[in-house]
Amino acid sequence: MASIRLTLDDEAATLRCAGVLAACAQPGMLLLLEGPLAAGKTTFARGFLRALGHLGQVKSPTFTVVESYYLPCFTVHHFDLYRINDPDELHYLGFDDFLAGDALCLIEWPSRAAHALPSATVAIHWQLGVGESREITLECGDENLYKTLHVELKKCFISVL
Numbered sequence: 001m002a003s004i005r006l007t008l009d010d011e012a013a014t015l016r017c018a019g020v021l022a023a024c025a026q027p028g029m030l031l032l033l034e035g036p037l038a039a040g041k042t043t044f045a046r047g048f049l050r051a052l053g054h055l056g057q058v059k060s061p062t063f064t065v066v067e068s069y070y071l072p073c074f075t076v077h078h079f080d081l082y083r084i085n086d087p088d089e090l091h092y093l094g095f096d097d098f099l100a101g102d103a104l105c106l107i108e109w110p111s112r113a114a115h116a117l118p119s120a121t122v123a124i125h126w127q128l129g130v131g132e133s134r135e136i137t138l139e140c141g142d143e144n145l146y147k148t149l150h151v152e153l154k155k156c157f158i159s160v161l
């Protein structure tokens with residue numbers, strides 16, 4: 001699978017990176033956001049939703065598991081599976097129905113869903129760097145999307161590998 005690595009120096013960089021991804025967003029996409037607490041996954045989701053035109057707050061779905069945004073372009077479901085202890089709990093939340101529709105899904109802590117997830121359009125892995133910096137790796141199964149993301153991210157970030 002093709003991957004892209006880059007450094008996000010601060011919160012503003014995370015928001016800009018999310019904006020680049022949002023510019024390539026399509027209904028039905030599945031984006032997995034994997035990384036430790038406070039890596040910036042919810043911050044990324046906020047930047048992504050803002051770039052798609054969402055003007056209100058972006059609440060972390062830590063307690064609600066999912067927050068849905070009915071945007072003019074398409075619906076976005078933002079999940080945080082941190083509190084899911086058993087993939088069976090997802091079944092009762094109607095998780096499969098959320099994923100099966102035309103909505104775009106952003107999922108924090110996807111590892112909690114174990115095998116209940118279809119393959120991702122893009123999986124982003126965060127590692128904490130020095131101070132505010134974050135190292136991310138984007139894995140992308142679609143060759144065309146990979147090429148577009150690589151070109152667009154290179155325009156914004158000198159650190160792109």
Ligand SMILES: Nc1ncnc2c1ncn2[C@@H]1O[C@H](COP(=O)(O)OP(=O)(O)O)[C@@H](O)[C@H]1O
Binds near residue numbers: 009035036038
């Ligand atoms: N490079 C960065 N990207 C994103 N957030 C950062 C960065 N550096 C520091 N922060 C801070 O780290 C926190 C990230 O929180 P959040 O996005 O909720 O993380 P997560 O959802 O991964 O647990 C915020 O308080 C944010 O201001």
Ligand SMILES: [Mg+2]
Binds near residue numbers: 043060
């Ligand atoms: Mg979060």
